[in-house]
Amino acid sequence: MNPKLKIERCPEFDALSPWDVISRIKEGDPLLFLGSDQSNYSILALNFDEQDRDEFMFSEIELKVRQPKDNPLDLPMTIGQIALLTYDAFNPWCGRASAPSRFFDIRRSLVWDKANGKAYLCEEESFPRTQYEVTWPLPDPPAEPQVLPPRSVDWKSTWTDSQYLEAVAQSLEDIRDGRFYQINLLRFWQHQGHISRAHLIRRLRKFAGPFAAFIDLPDLGLVSWSPERFVQIYPKDGEAFIEAEPIKGTRPVSPDPQTNQNLMDELVASLKDKAELHMIVDLMRNDLQRISQRGGVEVLNSGALQSFPNVHHLVAKVRGRLKPNLRLEELCRAICPGGSITGAPKREVMDVIHGREERERGYFMGNLFYRDAYSGRIDSSILIRTAVRQSESGWEYAAGSGITVKSHAYEELQEVLTKARIVLENPW
Numbered sequence: 001m002n003p004k005l006k007i008e009r010c011p012e013f014d015a016l017s018p019w020d021v022i023s024r025i026k027e028g029d030p031l032l033f034l035g036s037d038q039s040n041y042s043i044l045a046l047n048f049d050e051q052d053r054d055e056f057m058f059s060e061i062e063l064k065v066r067q068p069k070d071n072p073l074d075l076p077m078t079i080g081q082i083a084l085l086t087y088d089a090f091n092p093w094c095g096r097a098s099a100p101s102r103f104f105d106i107r108r109s110l111v112w113d114k115a116n117g118k119a120y121l122c123e124e125e126s127f128p129r130t131q132y133e134v135t136w137p138l139p140d141p142p143a144e145p146q147v148l149p150p151r152s153v154d155w156k157s158t159w160t161d162s163q164y165l166e167a168v169a170q171s172l173e174d175i176r177d178g179r180f181y182q183i184n185l186l187r188f189w190q191h192q193g194h195i196s197r198a199h200l201i202r203r204l205r206k207f208a209g210p211f212a213a214f215i216d217l218p219d220l221g222l223v224s225w226s227p228e229r230f231v232q233i234y235p236k237d238g239e240a241f242i243e244a245e246p247i248k249g250t251r252p253v254s255p256d257p258q259t260n261q262n263l264m265d266e267l268v269a270s271l272k273d274k275a276e277l278h279m280i281v282d283l284m285r286n287d288l289q290r291i292s293q294r295g296g297v298e299v300l301n302s303g304a305l306q307s308f309p310n311v312h313h314l315v316a317k318v319r320g321r322l323k324p325n326l327r328l329e330e331l332c333r334a335i336c337p338g339g340s341i342t343g344a345p346k347r348e349v350m351d352v353i354h355g356r357e358e359r360e361r362g363y364f365m366g367n368l369f370y371r372d373a374y375s376g377r378i379d380s381s382i383l384i385r386t387a388v389r390q391s392e393s394g395w396e397y398a399a400g401s402g403i404t405v406k407s408h409a410y411e412e413l414q415e416v417l418t419k420a421r422i423v424l425e426n427p428w
Helices: 018-022 053-057 161-176 197-207 257-269 271-289 328-335 346-357 409-424
Strands: 005-009 031-034 041-050 080-085 102-113 118-124 182-192 213-217 220-224 229-236 239-244 247-252 292-307 311-322 367-372 378-382 386-391 394-403
Touching: 018 031, 018 041, 018 197, 053 080, 053 102, 053 328, 161 182, 161 346, 161 394, 161 409, 182 271, 182 346, 182 409, 197 213, 197 220, 197 409, 239 271, 247 257, 247 271, 247 409, 257 292, 257 311, 271 292, 271 311, 271 328, 328 367, 394 409
Parallel strands: none
Antiparallel strands: 005 118, 031 041, 031 213, 041 102, 080 102, 080 367, 102 118, 182 394, 213 220, 220 386, 229 239, 229 378, 239 311, 247 311, 292 311, 367 378, 386 394
16 A cells, blocks of 8 residues: 555535535445544545455555655545454354455545544545546535435334343343353344435434444445444554553433433443443453553553443543554454453353344444555444445344443343434434
């Protein structure tokens, strides 16, 4: 990946949110977008190709030193690669992979720098015709914006509340018997039929976390409202560092200020939620140690409150100094899937998850990686709060919760329903 980079200012997009710009893309054009109103940077792919798995996986992690004139603003997103990895891509005990991992090479993009309120067109010089192309320049919006009436989408749960409560009760019994310490269980919802791009954009605009993604291709639709960074890889003092930000503990956001503050205080004081996060921090330390230099893993933050559009979470930070000459496949095999969406100990609990959920997870709880072609920096998310379309016949959505010995089944049910509000609740 050594493209020559061109960056041009696009002041006509400075005052527009990414959602306004995406709304201009023709319904039949491909869509590949990362970011949200909560993101420091957002990227819209304008020209991109499907890429071979090995081109991404068997390349070394390389943080490049480039001349400042090539990228004077030091944008962390320009052009590069995106990998959409399934939950079961690297671990055979997850069960049969129900979907293929996908890889894309972005040759031209529109990038928003939120802090400076500026937009940029980034492209590889003299790139050939690509497989996926967005009509450019984007058309102007209509003189009078189209006002779409509210439209509900009929999502049906694959489990009843009673079935979910029974699964939680069985998990609590396993924990008391010493089989594992924590398990993350998913509940799934399905919608049979088409969901318009405009509807999904409205949902994203209201609920998207900083690691949101929207992919709309003929054979794949994926909408992720994810607030959770998986890992980022960046240079510091001449070395490569990897940093994970696992999430645990959930409280809903309330429109009433006092109620909202009470919910935040409750989460910060919760011994159950702190213990749940501590287990995953310990698991992530162990995973990162496999690919880090001896003694190079440290906990930067054991858990701090962060608020997102519809929920409050506790977020930790764990950092490691990477071993040299690592390939991306080695990294992914060591840490995928993320500990926050499996449990502890990881291998045992993943075997239980497969049997208890009675299905493969596929893209749900998988990972989305972005690697910048200019700098080699890597950032990634866990595909939580995600809806997936693998055919024209319908969509699925999943939400989960972490279960420990201090869990109460009804409270876990309420947590899952809170996370499902993203698709179930009328946002207008």
